[in-house]
Amino acid sequence: MKLFYAPGTCALACWIAFEWAGADDYTVEKVVLGSKELYEVNPLGMVPAIKFENDEILTQAGAILNFIAQKYPSHNLGADEDIMDIFKFNEIMDFLSADFHPAFWPMFSPNRFTTEDSKEAQDAVVEAAFKRIDIAMNHLDHLIGDTNHVYKDKRTVADAYAYVMALWSKMTPKSYTEYPNLARFMESMKEDSTVQQVIAASKQ
Numbered sequence: 001m002k003l004f005y006a007p008g009t010c011a012l013a014c015w016i017a018f019e020w021a022g023a024d025d026y027t028v029e030k031v032v033l034g035s036k037e038l039y040e041v042n043p044l045g046m047v048p049a050i051k052f053e054n055d056e057i058l059t060q061a062g063a064i065l066n067f068i069a070q071k072y073p074s075h076n077l078g079a080d081e082d083i084m085d086i087f088k089f090n091e092i093m094d095f096l097s098a099d100f101h102p103a104f105w106p107m108f109s110p111n112r113f114t115t116e117d118s119k120e121a122q123d124a125v126v127e128a129a130f131k132r133i134d135i136a137m138n139h140l141d142h143l144i145g146d147t148n149h150v151y152k153d154k155r156t157v158a159d160a161y162a163y164v165m166a167l168w169s170k171m172t173p174k175s176y177t178e179y180p181n182l183a184r185f186m187e188s189m190k191e192d193s194t195v196q197q198v199i200a201a202s203k204q
C-alpha cells in the first residue's frame with residue numbers, strides 16, 4: 001500500500017495511524033496539492049489517498065482511518081465492541097470528517113465559497129469561517145472532556161485525525177491553546193514520539 005500525503009494535511013493522521021498500528025506493509029509518497037500528479041491519483045485533487053498493490057486507489061480520511069483500525073485489530077485503535085460504543089465512535093469520526101474538517105475549507109480556499117474576486121469578498125469568507133471553526137473547536141473540546149482522548153478515554157485513530165486538523169487553528173484568531181481540554185490533548189499528542197516522527201518526516 002502507498003499513502004499519498006502532503007505536509008500539514010489531514011493525510012498525516014493516516015500516517016500516524018499506520019505507525020501506531022505497527023504496520024510494516026505501507027510506504028508514503030509526498031504530493032503537491034493542486035498538482036497534475038495528484039489529480040491523476042484522485043480526480044478530486046485531494047489527499048489522503050491509498051494505492052493498493054492491484055493499483056486500486058481509495059480515498060477519504062475517515063474511511064482510511066477506519067480501515068487501518070480494522071486491518072490491525074491487535075492495536076485496538078478503533079471502537080469498542082458494544083453497539084453504542086461503535087455508534088459513538090462513528091459519530092465522532094463523522095463529526096471530524098463532515099463538520100470539523102469542512103469548517104476549515106473556506107479559510108483555506110475562500111475562492112471556492114464566493115464568486116467575487118475582490119480581497120474584501122475573500123476576507124469576508126475567511127472571517128465567516130472563523131465563527132464556524134470556533135463552534136467546531138468548542139465541540140471537540142467538549143468531546144475530549146477531562147480525558148486526553150477524543151473517543152472515551154482511549155487512544156484511537158480519532159486522536160490522530162483530530163490532532164492534525166486542530167493544528168490548523170493556529171492560523172485562526174483563536175488557536176487550540178484557548179480551549180482548555182483541547183489544549184491538554186494537543187500537548188499530550190505533541191509528546192507522542194510517533195507523532196513527532198511523522199510530523200518531522202512529513203516536512204522533509
Ligand SMILES: N[C@@H](CCC(=O)N[C@@H](CS)C(=O)NCC(=O)O)C(=O)O
Pocket residue numbers: 008009010011033034045046047048059060061062097101109
Ligand atoms: N473528503 C476528503 C477531504 C480531504 C481534504 O480536504 N484534503 C485536503 C488536505 S487536508 C486537500 O487535499 N485539499 C486540496 C484541495 O482542496 O484542493 C477526506 O475526508 O479525505
